[in-house]
Amino acid sequence: MDREGKRWQPFPNKLTVWLAVKPGACFGCLAPVLASLKSLHQERGGELALVVLVVGERHLAWESQVPQAAYLVNVSPQAFARVFGTFALPFLAVCNRKGLLVRAETLPPSGGTVCNLEHYFLE
Amino acid sequence: MAFCAFTLAATLPLASFSWFCGQTACASATLSLPKSACASPPWVVGADTLPVRARDGGSLWTVPPLSDLQLAVVDAQSGRPVASGWIEVVDAPPPTLRQNWVQKNQWLSWKAALPLRVRLGAEGYKTKEFTWAQASMTVVLEREQVLTWRLAGGGPGEACVAPWAELGTFAPFSAKALCVQAEKEGILKIPAPAGAAVVVVRSPGCEPHVVRGTPPQNYLVPCAPGVTLTVHVQDAQKEDVANAKVTVTARVPGMGNFPYESACTTAASGVCTVKGLAEGKVKVRVAAQGKAAWEQELVIPQGEPITVTLQPGWDLRGRVLAFDGEAVVEASVRGHGAEAKTSPSGEFLLEGLPWELVTVAAQAKGFVPATVAVEPGTQQVILRLQRGTRLEWPVVGDLWEGVFAEAALVENGETLQVFAGSVTEKPATVWWEGLPPGTYRVEVRVPGFTPLATEARISEAGGVVRLPEARLDAGLSFWGRVVAKASGQGVVGARVRAEPGDPAEFRLPHEVIHAGQTLTRADGTFTLTGLQKRRYRLVVEAPNFAPLLLSGLEPEPGGADLGTLELSHGFFLRVHVVDAQLHPRPWAPVEVGEGKAYEYEPLFRGVANEKGTVEFPHVPPGRWRLVVTAPGCEKEQWAEGEEGEEKAVTVSCRHPRVRGTVLVGGVPVAGGEVVFAPPHVPPRGPVVMVHRPGEKPRFFGLNATGMAAPVTDEGTFVLEPAQAGTWQVRWVLGQRSTSPLSVFVPEEGESTVVLDFPGGALCGRVKDENGAGLPEVAVEVMRASGEVLAGGETDSTGYFHLAGMVAGALGVQARREGYAPGRVQVVVPERGTVEVEIVLRPQARTGLKGKVVSPGAGVAGAPVVLCGSAARTVYANADGSFELFGLQPGQYQVCAKAYGGPVGCTSAVTLREQETRLVELSLEGQAWIREELDPTPDAALGLLSELSCPLAWLLPAPSWERGNLVWGPLLPGTYTLVTPSGLKRLVRAR
Incomplete structure (x- = not known):
C-alpha cells in the first residue's frame, strides 16, 4: 500500500514471464507463444505474473492480444536493452520465484542477461 | 438528541467543568456527575481544557485523568509559528466544538485526555485532522489559496488539483488529487497548494484540460471540442434504437490512470454524438432497455460514425445467500459490465446480459467472494457465499494513524491474495474481515515502533480467530x-x-x-524510534x-x-531549460537528485515556468544530478555549488545525431540493427521496475543506457537523438551479433561514421555425444580475458554462424541446460571463415529429468510436484521438459497437471547416487473420483498420490452430485482422500 492507501503490487515469490515484442510484431508468428501464455495465465493467474513489454511506441493492437490481468508495459528500446542486454526481439524470459533467469528465447549480444528484476505495479 | 434528566447546577458551587449530554449543556460540576444525568457518556469541558469524554465510574460519570498537552503550530513554508487559529475535537458536540488560539510563545497548552482526534486550522491554511497521541506535538500547516476559475463552456464540471512536489514514483496524480465541483455558471473555487501544481479540469463536452506549473488566478478554462465520436445504435433487425445511453471513458492524456467520462443519449434516429474526447483509445459502452449492453475499447475513427448493433439481452434475477441460507444484504453482484446490489432479502437483478455464458461475481463484506458461470437465458440463480473469518490481532500499546496492516494469503511460499487490515484504537486491535481459510503472513507497521509480523492459520470458514497479543516495541x-x-x-x-x-x-x-x-519539537530536539539493527540514512x-x-x-x-x-541554507540553483533551437522550453519537469541507483524519489522536483526557468532555493552544497523529463527532451546534467552561492545552469534539449554505414569485411550489410551499448557495466543489484498503467515504466538499479537504430537494405543508419559518450557498437541481425567496435559520439552536432566490422567469420556446429546437432545452444565468443565479444544461438540442426568477428585467438563457449559447458579455442583470420565443432556432454548429477506431455505435445509451464524422499515443486519449460537435480538417493514420485486436462503421477522411481533418471509423464485420459461424502468446504479436503504428493491444489474445486463427491480430472488409478475429520480413504479414479 502506498502513502494514500492505494495498492502497489510487488510480486515476490512468483514465476514471472516476460514477453518482449516489437510494436508491429506479427501476431501470427507469436500465436503459439501467446496461446500458451494465455492458457498459462488463465490456469495459474495467482502463481505467476505475466508482463508483455512492447518495445517502442504504444501499439493498440497489442492491447487486445494480451491476456486479461496480465500487465502490458511500453518501454523504449533503450530501457529494454538496459535491463535485458539485448535489442533482439521477440524475447521471452522466464524468471523463477527467486528472480533468476530460467529461460530466455533469444540471446543477448553481450551474453549477459539480467533477470533479477523486482517489479512493482501501481494501480 | 439526548436531554438532561438531571442537573447539579443548583446544588454545587460553580465548578470548573461543563458537562454536555449530546448537544445539550446539562451541568456544571466538578470531577463527577450522577449516572442518571445522562444516558450515554457525556462530554466535559473545563477552563483551558479540550473536550473529553467522561468515563463510566460505576454510579457516576467521571472526568478521566487529564494531562498537560503542548502543541506547536508551524507554517510549512517559513518554518515560523502560525499566529492564530482554531482547534476542535472531532465528534465533540457543537457547543464545545471550536476553541480559538493565539500562539504567543512557541507552545500552545491545554489539558486533555489522550488520545484525541482533533482538527486544527488557521486562516489561509489547509485544515489538518490528526490524532494527538503524545504530550507535546508539532503540527505543520500548509498554506492554501483559493483560485477562482471559470469554465468557458459553463455547465457542470470539476477541477482536480495535486501539489507538484507531492507527486512522485509512488504517488500518482489520482492518489493525490483533490477534486472540487463547479458552482453555478461554471465557477470553480479551487483550493490551490503553494507552489507548482497539476490541475485537471473535466467538463462534459469539453476535452480534459491540464494546467501544469503555478496555477494562475482568475483563469478562463477553454472548452476545446476535442475529438467527437458519433454512434449509430441499431438492434438486430437493423431498426434504430432511441434512448440508448452511450458512455465513453478514457484516460486523461499524460495523467497516468486518471480517467474522464463523456456521454450522450441516442435520438429517434438512433444516433448521438459524444463530444470533448481526447485522441487515443477509449472505452465505449452502449446500453438500452431490453438489449444486451455493448462494450468495446477502440481508437476513435476520424470523422466516421460507428455503428453498434445491440443484440437482444436477458435479465438475470438471483439471490445471494450465505452457506447457512441467510440472505446476504448489500452484496455487490457483477456480470458482463452490469452491476447490482442485493436487497434486504438478498435479491438482485442484472440487466442487459448478452446471449453467452456470463460469469457472475458476488462479493460482500465479511464473505469470501464467489463466481458462478451462468448459461444465457437463465431466469434465476443462487450464489452462495462462504462466510469469511474475522482475524483479530490485539496489540499492547497505542495504535494511532499511519498504521499499515496486511494479511497475505500464502500457499507453498507464494502470495495468492493480500487483504488490507483495519484498526480499532480502543482496545488496540488490528483486524481483517472476510478471510477465506488458509495460511496468512500477517504484517503490521505502527509508526515509531518496529514492525510486527506473524503467521496465522485459518482452518475453518466463519467465526473469529484471535492471535496472541503482540507488544509494540520501540526498538x-x-x-x-x-x-x-x-x-x-x-x-x-x-x-x-x-x-x-x-x-x-x-x-x-x-x-x-x-x-x-518524526518532526522536531519546539527546541529542535527529536527522537526517532521503531528502528531495527541496520544502517540508516537520515x-x-x-x-x-x-x-x-x-x-x-x-x-x-x-x-x-x-x-x-x-x-544551512545551501546554494541557490536556477535551471533554465531550452529546446534544440535554444528557445525557452516552458513546463518542463526538472528533478534534482543524487543520481544514485536506488534513489526512488529525487531530493527536489519542480517544473519550469513559461520562461523555461525553475528555481531551487536551498540545494545542499555538492554535486547534483538534474533530470529533465519533458516530452521530446529527456536530458541529464550535473550541477555543483557551494554554500551561499547562486548558480545558474542551462539544460539544452539539443541532442547529437549519428549517421553512418555498416560494413562487414568491407561489404555493406543489408538490414538488421546497430546497437550502441555502454561498455559493459553490470547492474548494481536487482533492477527495479516501477510501472503505473498509462505511464512510462521507471527502472532503478542500472548504471547505463543503450541506443539502437535500424539499418537499411543499403547498409545505412541514422541514430537520433543520440547520447554523447563512448559506445560499444555491434551489428545485430536476428539472434546473431558481430564483435563490437568502439565509437565516440560528441556532445553536439552530427557525426558520420563508417562501421567496418572485421571480416572474420565463425561457422560451427554443436553436437551431443552421439553426433546429433543440438538446437538452442547459447554460443559466446570471448577473448582470453573473458570479455564477451559476440553471441548467437544454434539453429534446429545445431549450426551457428557469426559474422563480423575480430581476427585473432578467441574462445568459443557453448552452453545448454543439462549439459556441461563446452569450450574450444579458434584463430579467426582477417577475412574468411573458420569452422568449429563443439561436443556437449550431459552433466552427471543425481536427479530426475523428464517431460510432461498431453496428448503427445509438451505442456508448457506445467506445475510438477516431486514427493517421496524430498518434496519440491517446479514448473515445466515451454516444451514441457523439467529437471529436478540435487536430490538424495531414495524413492520418488512425480505428479503434474495438464492445463485443461488431468492431474497425474508417475509410478515410484528409485534413484541412486550420481544417477539421472529420465521420466515421462503422459497426461492422457480423464477419470473422476466419485465417493459418498457430505458436502464440505473445498479447502477442508485433501487428495494424495501413492507417495503422498498433495494433489488438491492442482485440481479444480470438487462438486457434489446426489450426496457423492465428484473430483477430477485425474489419471485413472488409486489415490488417498483426506476427509475434513482427517480420516484417510483409498479411492479410485475411473
Missing part, C-alpha cells in the same frame, strides 16, 4: 537536536526521516516508503533550509545520540 532509536547553523537556535517542525540503507545500494521500494519519520528537511543527508548511521537500544545537526 532502536536516534535522538538529537536540529539547529540553524547561522543562529544556533533549534529548528521547530523539521522532518527527520530514517531510510534503511543508502540509495547507492539495493533497497526495496517499500522499505523507503515505510521509512520512519534525511532532515525544514522550510528555508537545505536538506541534510547523513549516511551510515546505526541506531542503538537507548537511542544513538546524533548530537547537534546543523541546517
